[in-house]
Amino acid sequence: MAIWDLRWSGNLARVTDAKMPLRAKVASSVSRTAAALSRAAGRGDGSVIGGWIGLKIDPDLLAHLSAGRAIALISGTNGKTTTTRLAAAAVSALGRVATNSFGANMPTGHTSALAKAGSTPYAVLEVDEHYLAQVIEATEPHVVALLNLSRDQLDRAKEVAMMAQLWRSALARHPDIRIVANADDPMVVWAATPPAAHDQRIAPPHVTWFSAGQRWHDDSWVCPECGATIQRSGEQWWCTGCPLRRPDPQWTVDDEGVLDPTGAWYKVKLQLPGKVNVGNAATALAVAAEFGVRPFDAVPRLSDVTSVAGRYAQVVRDGRTVRLLLAKNPASWLEAFDMADEAPTLLSINARDPDGLDTSWLFDVDFAPLRGRQVLITGDRAYDLAVRLDVNDVPFQHVRTFDEAVRAVPPGRLEVIANYTAFQDIRAELDRVN
Amino acid sequence: MSTETLRIVWIYPDLLSTYGDRGNVLILARRARQRGFRVEVLEVRSDQQLPNTADIYLIGGGEDGPQALGAQRLLADGGLHRAVAQGSVVFGVCAGYQLLGTSFFAKGTQYRGLELLDISSDRGPSRAVGELAGDIDARLGLPPLSGFENHGGRTLLGPGAAPLARVTAGVGNDGTTEGAWRGKLLGTYSHGPALARNPALADLLLRWATGVHQLPPLNDTWFDRLRTERRAAVAAAARP
Numbered sequence: 054m055a056i057w058d059l060r061w062s063g064n065l066a067r068v069t070d071a072k073m074p075l076r077a078k079v080a081s082s083v084s085r086t087a088a089a090l091s092r093a094a095g096r097g098d099g100s101v102i103g104g105w106i107g108l109k110i111d112p113d114l115l116a117h118l119s120a121g122r123a124i125a126l127i128s129g130t131n132g133k134t135t136t137t138r139l140a141a142a143a144v145s146a147l148g149r150v151a152t153n154s155f156g157a158n159m160p161t162g163h164t165s166a167l168a169k170a171g172s173t174p175y176a177v178l179e180v181d182e183h184y185l186a187q188v189i190e191a192t193e194p195h196v197v198a199l200l201n202l203s204r205d206q207l208d209r210a211k212e213v214a215m216m217a218q219l220w221r222s223a224l225a226r227h228p229d230i231r232i233v234a235n236a237d238d239p240m241v242v243w244a245a246t247p248p249a250a251h252d253q254r255i256a257p258p259h260v261t262w263f264s265a266g267q268r269w270h271d272d273s274w275v276c277p278e279c280g281a282t283i284q285r286s287g288e289q290w291w292c293t294g295c296p297l298r299r300p301d302p303q304w305t306v307d308d309e310g311v312l313d314p315t316g317a318w319y320k321v322k323l324q325l326p327g328k329v330n331v332g333n334a335a336t337a338l339a340v341a342a343e344f345g346v347r348p349f350d351a352v353p354r355l356s357d358v359t360s361v362a363g364r365y366a367q368v369v370r371d372g373r374t375v376r377l378l379l380a381k382n383p384a385s386w387l388e389a390f391d392m393a394d395e396a397p398t399l400l401s402i403n404a405r406d407p408d409g410l411d412t413s414w415l416f417d418v419d420f421a422p423l424r425g426r427q428v429l430i431t432g433d434r435a436y437d438l439a440v441r442l443d444v445n446d447v448p449f450q451h452v453r454t455f456d457e458a459v460r461a462v463p464p465g466r467l468e469v470i471a472n473y474t475a476f477q478d479i480r481a482e483l484d485r486v487n
Numbered sequence: 488m489s490t491e492t493l494r495i496v497w498i499y500p501d502l503l504s505t506y507g508d509r510g511n512v513l514i515l516a517r518r519a520r521q522r523g524f525r526v527e528v529l530e531v532r533s534d535q536q537l538p539n540t541a542d543i544y545l546i547g548g549g550e551d552g553p554q555a556l557g558a559q560r561l562l563a564d565g566g567l568h569r570a571v572a573q574g575s576v577v578f579g580v581c582a583g584y585q586l587l588g589t590s591f592f593a594k595g596t597q598y599r600g601l602e603l604l605d606i607s608s609d610r611g612p613s614r615a616v617g618e619l620a621g622d623i624d625a626r627l628g629l630p631p632l633s634g635f636e637n638h639g640g641r642t643l644l645g646p647g648a649a650p651l652a653r654v655t656a657g658v659g660n661d662g663t664t665e666g667a668w669r670g671k672l673l674g675t676y677s678h679g680p681a682l683a684r685n686p687a688l689a690d691l692l693l694r695w696a697t698g699v700h701q702l703p704p705l706n707d708t709w710f711d712r713l714r715t716e717r718r719a720a721v722a723a724a725a726r727p
Contacts, residue, residue, distance in 0.1 A: 204505065212505075212550045274501040275553050282501065282534055410617065411635050413679030416510030436713035440683050443709045444513050 073117050080111035081118060084168040101157050104164030115160055118167035119176070119192040122151070125340050126188060128180040128220075129200025129241070131385045132265075133158065135325065136200060136333040136340075137179035138361045143341035143351035144175050151176040155362050159184050160191065175344065182216055186223035189230070196343040197224065198233040198336060200265070202240040203384045204414065213240060214277050220244035228259070233339045236262040236302040239273040239283055239290055243297060261314075263339045264288070264302035265332030304339040311335040311348065319348050324359045327392030363480040365392075372464035375483065379476045381408070383417040389470045390422040397462035398423060399455075401432035401475035408473050412437040420445045429458045432475045455482050488697050492525040494541040498567070499533045502557045503583055506637070508547025510680025511578065514689050515543060522693075522702050533557065537566030542696040543576045546583030548638075548678050551593035554582040558598055561586070571603055576671045576696045579604075580681055581638055584666065584674030592640065604674060605647030606667050608640040611658075615639070618721050619677050621652030621665045629691060631655070632665065633684040633717050634677025642667070642676075651675055656721045671695045684717065686710045 073081070084107030107114045125144070127137045134154075141152040151170030153162045158179040167176060180188045182202070189197065199220065202213050217240040224232065225247050234245035245260050273290075276283055281294025291298035303314035310320045311334060321334045334355050341351045360366035367376045380389040404410050412434050420442055428449040430438050435451055442449045452458045455478075459467065471479055497504075497512045516526045531537055533556065537544075544567060549557065561567050571577060577587065585591040588606035591598055600607075619636040623629040632652045642660040644650060644667055651666025651673060652659070659665025659676050666675035673692070675681055682689040686707050694702060 214550055214552060275556065280552055280556055282532075411506070411637065411679070413507035413510070413635065416507035416513070416680040416683065436709060436716050437683070439709040440713050441510075444510070444517055444683070 073120075074111075076111045077114055077117035080107040080114045081168040083107060083110060084114070084165060088165055088169060101159075101161050101165065103168060104157075104161035104166075107164050107168055108161060113191075115164045115167070115188075115191040116193075118164060122167075122176045123174060123344060124176045124178065124192050124194040125196045125198065125343070126178050126180045126185065126192065126194045127198045127200070127336075127340065128182050128185045129198075129235075130182060130203045130382065131388070132200050132329065132333050132336075133179045135330060135361050135364065136198070136336050137177055138358055139334055139337035139355050140198070140340040141177040142354040142358055143337050143346055144177055144344055146341070146346050146350040146354060147344060148175060149173040151178075153178055160188060163188060163192070177340070182220075186219055189223050189227060193227075194230060196231040196233060196340060198340050199235060199241045199245055200336065201235055201238045201384070202244070204382060204417070213273075214275075217241070217244040217277050221246075221248075230259070231343050232260045233336065233343060234260055234262060235336075236264050236300050237288065237290075239292075239297065239299075240277055242300060243277045246297075260300075261304070261339055261343070262300045262302040263304035263336050265306060265329075265336055304335050306331050306335050311338055311352075313338070313342070313348050317348070319352050321352060322356050324356060325361075325365050327388065329388040329391060363476070363483075366480075366483075368483045370483070371459055373459050373462060373467045374465065375459070375467045375469055377476065377480065377483075378468065378470045379473070380470050381472050383414050386418040386470070393468040393470065394466055395426060396466040396468050397427040397429070398468045398470060399429045399431065399452075399458045399462075400438060400449075401430070401455075401469070401471040401479060402435060402438045403433040403472060403475040403478070404437075405433070405474045408475075415441040416444075420447045423447050427462060429461055431455065431458060432471070455479050488542055492527050493519050493543070493693075493696060494527045494529065494538070495519075495543045495545065496538060496541040497528065497530045498537065498544055498546045498583070499553075499557050499560070500530050500547070501532045502553035502560075503547040503549040505550060505553075506548045506581070506679035508545070508580060508583075508679055511545055511547070511580065511682045511689075514680070514682040514686070515545075515692060518686070518689050518705060519693055519697075521705055522699075524697065533560050537561075537564050537570070539566050539569040540573065541570060541575060543578065543692060544570060546577070546579045546586070548581030548583060550582075554586060554591070555593040555596075555598050557582075558586040558591070558600055561601055562599070567601065568603070571672065574671065576692050577603065577673070578692055579672075579674035581636075581676055581678040584676065585640055585642065587672065587674055588642070589645075604667055604669060604672055605645035606642050606674075607645070608642045611639055611641040613639075615658035615676070617657055618717065618724070619654070619657030619659060619665065620718070620721050621654045621656075621659060623652045623688075624649055624668070627651075627668070627691060629685075629687045630714075631718075632675070632677060632688070633714055633721075634675065634681050635679070635684075636676045637678055638676055656725065683710070684714060 084103040088103030151173040153166035158181040221244040276292040279295040378389045380386040585608040587604040588600045591608040619634040648667040650664035
């Protein structure tokens with residue numbers, strides 16, 4: 054029986070706006086107004102401030118706004134904004150979907166997104182990995198998708214193994230939640246598998262495994278269960294000290310398409326670059342299937358997605374076609390190199406609070422794929438990058454501004470790869486392109 | 488140097504490489520090659536035997552579990568102890584620095600260290616995260632230390648170890664001193680690619696390993712700009 058025959062009943066996804074307590078209604082309304090004011094004042098896209106004010110008035114506002122909606126939460130270190138956007142597109146085959154498509158992925162952002170969307174039967178929310186446990190409690194989701202866990206902003210983020218433990222405890226408290234998880238990431242598999250279940254060598258029935266690849270292995274050489282070494286061969290991995298091993302995935306990427314659990318293959322034609330986004334599409338289809346969406350109905354909607362909160366957006370400036378790629382940590386830099394064309398490339402690095410103050414990770418990235426391209430560097434921490442590229446034997450030119458970079462390259466494509474606030478700075482230069 | 492080739496061993500990158508520690512391997516190898524040395528880099532995983540006779544051994548940072556496991560494997564292997572007895576250079580960073588000592592704390596438990604340096608580490612009252620700077624022991628003849636620290640430990644030095652630096656910004660061992668050294672063993676809380684901020688320290692390790700007292704200078708334009716920029720940032724943060 055195909056899994057979408059177990060169709061998620063539309064009746065369950067009933068919004069109970071009328072039943073919201075008065076305080077929540079007021080909070081929700083004020084939240085929407087504040088977000089609109091923030092946008093009108095040009096202070097931002099309003100995706101955080103509205104929720105912040107709403108939660109001040111009613112601390113349970115997120116729970117109230119979640120009631121009656123069928124919700125998917127999407128979390129992980131990388132790919133969550135794009136996967137959320139794709140999953141929202143896929144689920145929209147069934148009806149209206151609320152989503153935090155600006156990447157505001159903490160409870161304030163979720164509150165804003167749900168308040169702004171009004172009554173919707175469905176919601177697909179990107180969740181910062183640190184907040185997943187809290188957001189699960191508040192929103193009582195139907196499905197949680199776990200993408201990956203790798204090093205990111207280590208000067209403040211929880212270490213990878215601690216994060217996996219937090220996810221695992223949160224999910225163990227809610228055995229009713231359906232999980233869609235990446236079979237290629239040992240940390241994710243362990244987090245998705247309740248204690249003592251993994252030695253049965255079969256996934257518990259509520260976990261659906263997908264394989265979207267794991268380009269970055271350096272945070273999962275040690276088994277989170279027993280501390281022994283994890284071995285790899287091809288796509289397989291297994292612990293040498295306990296039964297933890299790669300489960301067989303039901304959803305896989307194959308030759309620019311996605312194989313579903315019945316073995317049917319769907320060509321996935323995206324406007325987003327790179328193989329990594331086909332993996333994100335497979336994840337989105339798996340999430341949508343948990344609501345009863347058939348891949349056949351969802352796939353065409355995926356190709357409508359052109360850019361995600363400025364990521365992959367293309368803007369023409371002075372005869373140069375500028376494309377923006379966000380890369381926040383070692384794993385996502387490897388993915389950005391995969392997506393970028395062989396063209397002049399601007400790299401921009403900051404180390405402000407949202408980026409993490411530490412630039413050590415630059416040495417976890419091999420920049421060799423950029424050899425032979427014209428490379429420009431900029432950003433608050435351009436000199437950290439300069440030393441890295443120097444050691445990497447990648448010639449580069451340092452520029453002070455984005456405009457200087459545009460003038461320094463010939464007409465044609467300019468690829469821009471930047472970390473979080475550097476990306477936002479350049480996006481602001483390009484008039485907050487989405 | 489034991490042979491014509493400078494041999495650099497990166498100890499257990501599968502366990503102890505959380506913070507760009509590869510940078511130290513790359514920088515040492517590159518600066519040696521630029522001086523005309525033949526260089527061989529060996530990445531030794533925790534399920535492999537350590538060679539006894541390499542010239543430089545690097546131990547990086549790591550999370551608590553891998554740190555404890557790394558110390559246990561190194562004690563069982565014995566290769567690092569044999570190398571030190573033969574005069575090899577050891578550079579330890581963060582967790583790798585702590586485990587060179589007599590004891591350290593991981594996951595709330597005290598673990599036995601390698602007892603190669605006369606230091607012991609305990610849990611601190613809070614995590615030390617941020618820029619780290621200090622004036623290096625004058626006997627080493629190096630410009631000031633620059634780095635970024637991120638650790639929960641505090642380290643006590645015994646009489647057999649000298650502080651690497653006197654802290655001018657950040658915490659280091661205890662807010663006063665930072666790192667430690669004895670003979671050709673040196674450790675620091677300046678985490679990850681510490682040598683990217685301190686090319687002169689890289690050259691000190693190379694001088695120790697090769698026995699060459701005068702290494703030809705290199706074009707360090709970008710290293711120097713980075714150091715200048717970080718020094719200015721630390722000074723700006725210290726202003727009231």
